[in-house]
Amino acid sequence: MKIITNAVIDRGSKYAVSGGPCGSADAARDFIKVLCRNKKFAKATHNTWGLLLPLGPLKNDDGESGAGMVIVRMLERAELQNHIIVVTRWYGGKHLGGDRFRHVQDCVRVYLDAL
Incomplete structure (x- = not known):
């Protein structure tokens, strides 16, 4: 799991980006669980995510409507x-x-450039 904190800061909102290998919907849920073991990420307003699998995309906006599709x-x-x-x-x-x-x-x- 790669985590980049303070990727963007604007008007008090702070953003981080993280990611890693993931091959299924279950693995995505597990990834989010592991990320949220860190109290800082568990208390975040939104943890939006996207994942491309051979059968199609998966996403979760976590209240940030449209962000998963981005x-x-x-x-x-x-x-x-x-x-x-x-x-x-x-x-x-x-x-x-x-x-x-x-x-x-x-x-x-920022994340893709760091790969």
Whole structure:
């Protein structure tokens, strides 16, 4: 599991991105469980994720509507299968509007560049 903290900070909201090899829906649930054993990630406002499998994409917005699909699209462009990417957000008190999707993209780019 690779974790990059403070990937983006905007108006008090902080983002982290993490990921690793993952080959099934069960493995994705296990990955999130392991990530959330860290109290910091368990207390996050959102842990959104995306995963490309040979049978199709899986995603979870975790309340950040549309963010999982942003991750899936970027995985498709990178042609990265069997690898989960999780973007974590700690809400900072101010609404970010559409900027939140740009921040999700930025986090995924940071992660992909670090591979």
